[in-house]
Amino acid sequence: MATDSSSSSSGSSVVVVVPLPAQGHTPALIHLSRKLAAEGFSIVIVNVESVHRKIAARWKCSPQLDIRLESIPFTSLIGEQGLEIKCIISDFHAVWTTPVAQKLGVPQVCFWSGSAAWALIDRHVPLLVDLEYIPVPGCSLRGEKMISFIPGMDPFPALDLPYYLQEFSKVPVWSLVAKSQRFNNDKWFIANTFEALEPRETQAMKQLLGEQNFLAIGPLLPLDQEGLEQVVSLEEEELGCLEWLDSRPEGSVLYISFGSLAVLTQEQFMELALGVESSGISFLWVIRPAFLPQGDLPTMEFFQGFRDRMVAEKRSIIVPWTPQKRVLSHASIGAFLTHCGWNSIVESVWSGVPMLGWPCHSDQNLNLRLPVESKGIGARVACSSRRMEVVHRERVRAVVRKAIEDGGEMRGAVRELRDLAVAAVVEGGSSNRDMATFVERLRSL
Template identity: 35%
Template structure:
C-alpha cells in the first residue's frame, strides 16, 4: 500500500532495446527531479551490454549501477536488474525471434518475482511505469494493486493505429488475405493515411509471427492502463492526441531528452561510443552527411551496397555509423570492396557514437536516417534535415510525418522497395547543396520551435507532465483512502 506522506515510488521498466531505453532513462530522471522515488529495472543482458560498452570506452563509473552519478546529484533513483529468460551471453541480435519469444512468454515471471521482493522490502510502490510493448503490465499491476502507467516511446499516430487495429481489420486493411490499398480515413484523429505508411507489422500478410503475438497482447493490456505517457509533442500531433485522450488519459510529455545537453548523466549506450569531434572540427560548416540506421533493424546487403555507392558518387563528406550485426549476420565488412579507400579523405566509419553530439556539431548538414523516433526528435532539435530510409515497424509511419506532414525531409525509400545508387546520390546532393535543402532547413527550424516551446515552464509538455503527476497523486490518494492534499515531501516542481 502506498503512503502519500512519502514520495511517490514508481517502478520503471523499459523495453530491453536501445531505442526504448533512451527515452525511458530520460523520463525516469525527469520524474525523479520532480520528487519521485524511482526503481529502474533493466534486464541483466542490457545491463551487461551497457557495462561492457562503458568499460571499452574507458569509463571509470560504477559498472554495477548506471544511476550512481544521478544519485550523487540528489535524485532518488534505485537500480535493479532482472533476467529476461536467456543467458546474458546469448546473441539477441542474431536470434531475434527467440529473444522476442522470451519477452512474450518468460519475462513476466521474473518481473513478478522482482515486484514481490520489492514489496516485501519497501518502500511501497505506488505505480508501475512500463513500456507499452510489454504483454503483462495490466495483469501484474492488478495482481499487486499498482497504478498502471504505460510508456509509449513512438509518435501518437503510431499508437492510435495499433490501438485501432480492430478497425483496420474490419475494413480489410489489415490481417486479410489481400489487404485493401485504398486510403484509410476512419481512424479517430487521423485525417487520412496511405496503407503503405502503416507500421510494417500492420502491412504484413503473415500475422502469426511472435512479434504480432506481442503486439496483439500488448495493446489488449494497454487498453486497461490507467494512464499513457507518450514521447511526443502536442503541437505536432494535436488531432491524434485529442482523439486518444477521449478514450484514455493520454499525456504528450516529449521530447524526454535533456534539451540543454547532448550528454546524459546515465550510461545507456549498448555499444562503445566513438568520439568524432576532432574529425568534425576539420570540416566546413554544413558539409557533413551523418548516416545511421539505428540500433535494431537490419539492412539488406544489396541496399547497403547501393547506398554506399550513392554516398561515394555524391562526393559529400560523411560519418557513417555501422553498428554490429547491421545485416543480421556477423559479416565482417558489409560495405563494397574498396569503398573506404576511394573516399578515405572525406568520410569515416564508426561502430557507434553519441548521436546528439554529432547532430549538434556545426559541420553536420544532413542526416540519412532509418526514421527511428528518437533519431527524428534529435534531428529536429539539432535543426538537421533528413533523408528518409525506413526499415521496419513505426519507421514507415514516422517517415510520413517527416516527409509529408512536416516537410523536413526527403524520402529515398517508399513502399519497402529497393534503392539505387543514382537516386541516393541525387537526393544527397539535393539535401546538402540545393534550394530544396535550404527550404527543408527553414521548415525544420519551425518544428524545432515547437519542441523548444513545449519544454518551457508553461509549455504543453511541461504542463502535461505536471498534470500527470497531479492526476496520479490524486488517484493514489483515492485508491488508498488518504487525504488528497500535497505532502510537503512530495514536490511537483523541478529541483
C-alpha cells in the same frame, strides 16, 4: 538480483519504471525517471539482466536523485522492509508488467515511445482486423486500399500502416489485439511527442482516452550539453567522431544511421555506399557489425574496400556507434539519413537537422509520412513507399546532394519546429503542462 543505486529507496513509496530492453526505447524512459526523481519521487528502473549490466556500467546521475537500478525479477522488491510500490510505468510493448501490476493491486501507467499517429492506429487494431484492413494469415495486403475512419488522421493507403501490421507471419493477430487492450486498462498514457509536432493526432488521442489521460510530455531529451553527456546508451559509443566533426565546415556533413536493429541486403548496401561516395559529400556513417549480411564474403570484401577508400580520402568516417544526440547537435551536420525510428526523428527535430528517410521496419514508414514529409522537414530517399524496392546509387546521390547543397527549405522548416519543441518543454508549454499534470496525479496515488 543485481542492484545499483544513486541513493536508497528503502522506507519509501517507489515508482517502478520498466523500459522495453532496446536502444530505441530505454533512454527516453531513463530521462523521464530523472525528471520524476527531480520532483521528489523515488524511482526504481528495472531491466533484463543484460541491459541492466550495460546501463549500470555507464550510469551517470546526480547523487541527489533517488534512482535505483534493478534487474528482473523485481517482484522480490516487495519483500524488502518498508518498500511500497506506488505504481508501475512500463513501455507499451513490455506487456509482461500487466499481470504483475494486477497481482500487486497497483496502477499501471503506459509509456508510449512513438508518435501519437502510431498510437491512434494501434488503438484501432481490433477494428482494422474486423474490417479486414489488416490481413489475416494467407491473405495479401492490398496497398491501394484507403483507411479513412481513424480520428485525427487524413485518409491514407494501407501501405502506410506500420510494417509489422503487414507481416502477420511474424506477428499473430491475437497478440496485436491483446496488446491494444492497454489503451482501455492502463490508468494513463504518457507519450514522447509534443503537440506542435502532431496537433491533430495528440488532440484525437486526448478525445479518445480523456484530456488528462493521454499526456504528450516530449521531447524527453536533456536541455543542455551537460545533460547530453549523461545520456545512457546501450552500445559503446565512438567519441572520436566528435573531434572529426570539429574539423568539418558548418552544415557540410551527412550523418547516416539505421539504428540498432535494421539490416540491408547485399545489393542495397552496395548501392547506398556507392551513392553516398559518388555524391562527393562528407559523411559520418554508423555501421554496426550486424548491419551487414553476416557470412557474406563479397559484401565484406566490398565493405573493406569502401572503408579503405574513405580512410584514404579523409573526407568521411565510418564508426560502429555514436553519441547520436551530441552528433546531431553539432554544427557541421547538414542532414540526417535515417531509418525514421521515432527517437531519431525527435532528436533530429530537437537539433534542427533535416532528414532523409529510409524506413526499414516497425512504425518507421508511418513516421516518414507523418511528420517528416507532411511537415516538410525531410524527404524520402526511395522513389515509392514499397518496402522491398531497391534504391539505386543515382537516386541516393541526387537526394544527398540536394539535401546538403540545396536543402534550405527543409532546414528552415525543421528549425521552426525545433523552436516549437523547445517552447513545448519550458514553463507554460504544452508538454510542460502535461508533465505537471502527470506529476500531480502521480502524487495523488
